[in-house]
Amino acid sequence: MFKADDLAIFPIDSWIQHGVSWVALNLRPLFLAIKWPVEALLSLNDAVLHAIPFPVFVVGFTLLAWRLATPGIAAFSAISLVVIAMLGVWNEAMTTLSLISTAIVFCAVIGIPMGIWCASSDRVWNVVRPILDIMQTTPSFVYLVPVVMLFGVGTVPGEVAVVTAAAPPLIRFTNLGIRMVEHEIVEAGLAFGADKRQLLFEIQLPLAIPTILGGLNQTVLTAMVLSVVVAMIGAEGLGLVVLQGLGRLDVGRAAVGGIAIVLLAMVLDRITQKLAEPRRGGAAQTSLLATVMRLFKGGRPEEPAATAIAAKQAL
Amino acid sequence: MTERLQIQNLYKIFSANPEAALQILANGGDKNTVFDKLGAVVGLNNVSLSVPQGAMYMVMGLSGSGKSTLARCINRLNEPSAGKILLDGRDIVPLKEEELREVRRTRISMVFQHFALLPNKRVIENVEFGLKLRGVSPAERRRRADEVLSVVGLARWGYHFPHELSGGMRQRVGLARALATDADILIMDEAFSALDPLIRTEMQDELLRLQRTLNKTILFITHDFQEALKLGTRIAIMSEGELVREGTPQSIVLEPGSDYVAAFTREIDRARLFDARSVMRATAPILQSERGILVGDAAGAAGPGFVLDGEGRVLGALDAAALGRARASGEMGTPSSDYVSVPGNAKLLEVARSYRDGRPIAVVDEDGRFVGTLGVDELLSRISSTSAKTASAGDRHV
Numbered sequence: 034m035f036k037a038d039d040l041a042i043f044p045i046d047s048w049i050q051h052g053v054s055w056v057a058l059n060l061r062p063l064f065l066a067i068k069w070p071v072e073a074l075l076s077l078n079d080a081v082l083h084a085i086p087f088p089v090f091v092v093g094f095t096l097l098a099w100r101l102a103t104p105g106i107a108a109f110s111a112i113s114l115v116v117i118a119m120l121g122v123w124n125e126a127m128t129t130l131s132l133i134s135t136a137i138v139f140c141a142v143i144g145i146p147m148g149i150w151c152a153s154s155d156r157v158w159n160v161v162r163p164i165l166d167i168m169q170t171t172p173s174f175v176y177l178v179p180v181v182m183l184f185g186v187g188t189v190p191g192e193v194a195v196v197t198a199a200a201p202p203l204i205r206f207t208n209l210g211i212r213m214v215e216h217e218i219v220e221a222g223l224a225f226g227a228d229k230r231q232l233l234f235e236i237q238l239p240l241a242i243p244t245i246l247g248g249l250n251q252t253v254l255t256a257m258v259l260s261v262v263v264a265m266i267g268a269e270g271l272g273l274v275v276l277q278g279l280g281r282l283d284v285g286r287a288a289v290g291g292i293a294i295v296l297l298a299m300v301l302d303r304i305t306q307k308l309a310e311p312r313r314g315g316a317a318q319t320s321l322l323a324t325v326m327r328l329f330k331g332g333r334p335e336e337p338a339a340t341a342i343a344a345k346q347a348l
Numbered sequence: 349m350t351e352r353l354q355i356q357n358l359y360k361i362f363s364a365n366p367e368a369a370l371q372i373l374a375n376g377g378d379k380n381t382v383f384d385k386l387g388a389v390v391g392l393n394n395v396s397l398s399v400p401q402g403a404m405y406m407v408m409g410l411s412g413s414g415k416s417t418l419a420r421c422i423n424r425l426n427e428p429s430a431g432k433i434l435l436d437g438r439d440i441v442p443l444k445e446e447e448l449r450e451v452r453r454t455r456i457s458m459v460f461q462h463f464a465l466l467p468n469k470r471v472i473e474n475v476e477f478g479l480k481l482r483g484v485s486p487a488e489r490r491r492r493a494d495e496v497l498s499v500v501g502l503a504r505w506g507y508h509f510p511h512e513l514s515g516g517m518r519q520r521v522g523l524a525r526a527l528a529t530d531a532d533i534l535i536m537d538e539a540f541s542a543l544d545p546l547i548r549t550e551m552q553d554e555l556l557r558l559q560r561t562l563n564k565t566i567l568f569i570t571h572d573f574q575e576a577l578k579l580g581t582r583i584a585i586m587s588e589g590e591l592v593r594e595g596t597p598q599s600i601v602l603e604p605g606s607d608y609v610a611a612f613t614r615e616i617d618r619a620r621l622f623d624a625r626s627v628m629r630a631t632a633p634i635l636q637s638e639r640g641i642l643v644g645d646a647a648g649a650a651g652p653g654f655v656l657d658g659e660g661r662v663l664g665a666l667d668a669a670a671l672g673r674a675r676a677s678g679e680m681g682t683p684s685s686d687y688v689s690v691p692g693n694a695k696l697l698e699v700a701r702s703y704r705d706g707r708p709i710a711v712v713d714e715d716g717r718f719v720g721t722l723g724v725d726e727l728l729s730r731i732s733s734t735s736a737k738t739a740s741a742g743d744r745h746v
């Protein structure tokens with residue numbers, strides 16, 4: 034009888050094995066070059082976050098949440114941070130936060146220009162889009178195998194995996210935000226003689242900011258998830274607490290890590306979600322005085338997140 | 349008047365390969381043939397027109413007639429497929445990107461149907477927009493924007509955001525933005541169509557008021573024939589991408605030329621459209637004496653006569669009976685001061701208002717010189733007439 038296994042004649046596994054080994058051996062300088070800035074920024078963030086005294090951090094973070102979001106979210110943030118400290122995983126939480134904040138920087142630096150490029154040309158978008166689809170549907174721990182082979186194990190290779198997985202939403206939302214800018218307003222820019230650069234910086238980017246911030250929210254959440262998963266390749270942080278708990282069948286320890294992860298994720302999600310809501314008068318208004326006033330008055334965005342919601346539905 | 353803008357044999361085919369479509373049109377095919385054979389849409393089919401300096405030129409048509417396509421071809425937001433667009437005699441179709449940008453920044457500005465203001469910028473920053481793109485210094489462009497904002501009556505609103513303004517006010521901002529660049533050609537694409545009827549009327553009056561002092565060359569796109577009649581010095585009517593009728597408002601209503609155009613003119617309030625000059629009868633001198641020159645109907649018909657001085661000013665009038673006696677006897681008789689004098693550009697409605705029981709009506713020009721007479725018969729027949737001639741020879745049919 035003819036069996037399905039008889040068809041298994043392609044030694045794809047060994048081809049890939051050889052291919053990746055070849056790449057790892059011959060392109061080593063390239064991967065070291067990629068690793069270097071990640072390592073530098075990550076260790077800086079990590080050092081800074083661990084150096085800030087606990088009370089200073091809580092007060093500072095709460096004020097920041099107040100300014101960027103609402104007094105309610107600020108209070109929630111303060112309570113969550115204190116609870117994380119009470120659980121005894123403060124240092125691990127700071128390590129995870131440094132992983133995420135570093136990822137945000139790299140995703141923004143890579144993702145926003147990439148999104149702008151995609152929006153400027155249908156041909157580019159048609160190539161990039163299926164790649165993003167694949168990247169976003171791939172289970173997150175699948176990233177770990179090539180990362181280990183190319184970058185090794187530890188926190189820095191973990192960070193590379195986090196950045197790789199978290200960048201796609203930002204590319205997608207930036208592209209979408211620019212393409213969603215009202216056609217007539219773009220036409221107005223052209224009619225008054227804007228060149229490509231002016232069109233981008235005077236019209237398209239400012240009007241796409243609410244959508245781009247919606248993408249940032251997605252990126253932060255993806256980074257949060259990945260920062261836990263990369264504990265499997267030796268990255269430190271809250272993920273490691275859970276992994277250790279599992280390894281030792283210590284349910285209590287694993288639960289502590291889990292609770293801290295959920296609290297941190299909710300705090301980051303709420304703040305970045307509020308960022309994405311367009312304020313009355315436009316999100317691009319960042320005058321210093323207005324910002325300081327918001328700090329004291331706790332100014333609230335009044336318009337619902339229409340754009341961000343529309344953007345999510347469009348995806 | 350000099351021709352500021354001339355459009356010659358302009359075609360716009362929405363297709364990657366317009367050559368084949370142009371070939372079909374050149375061989376006598378029409379829009380539908382092109383669509384059936386190539387699946388390409390013909391936006392503009394051999395449109396030629398010329399806009400004099402200082403004109404308020406209305407392009408009127410229903411949706412899909414190609415009027416907005418035409419407007420967007422003029423500043424090349426749409427690339428014409430063939431033909432010429434002469435701006436002061438210089439063809440702007442072959443211009444390179446940089447030269448085109450210069451034309452857009454300094455010569456042609458545009459007002460949009462849905463205002464197209466930047467929602468994240470204050471009113472005054474929106475008005476400055478064109479100047480900012482051109483690289484004018486911040487202080488200079490703020491000064492200019494302040495100036496233009498007070499011209500459109502929004503001086504106090506400069507530091508508000510567009511969403512805080514009503515529709516009419518937003519379109520004033522759109523207008524101010526277009527005026528700020530000092531471009532001499534203004535394209536207004538359905539500029540008032542999104543406004544409530546009352547606000548629309550107000551904005552139309554405002555535009556007429558502004559145009560008296562600004563004297564820009566305005567190309568106004570509209571689907572509203574009433575609006576075209578009210579604002580326009582000339583009107584071009586488009587249908588299916590072609591120009592079907594072009595002329596002054598009065599001449600179009602008088603001679604629509606085709607059933608398509610006649611359909612628009614049927615419900616028009618003629619008393620508000622036609623002026624005294626358009627219905628008056630010509631006169632010819634009958635007698636001359638030391639009292640002045642007596643003029644009467646040029647064709648010799650009965651009717652009032654007027655006695656003029658050497659300058660052509662009206663001294664007095666003779667009624668029909670007195671004029672008949674004067675014709676018969678050669679004696680002028682005594683002119684009476686019982687007559688009504690109306691300016692040539694007075695609308696028929698105003699003429700009817702100033703008419704008093706049986707008094708003869710003299711039509712005079714801006715300098716008070718007599719140009720003709722008009723009777724109640726002409727007035728009534730013009731107000732009530734539906735267009736007598738349709739589809740006269742030489743007019744394109746639709």
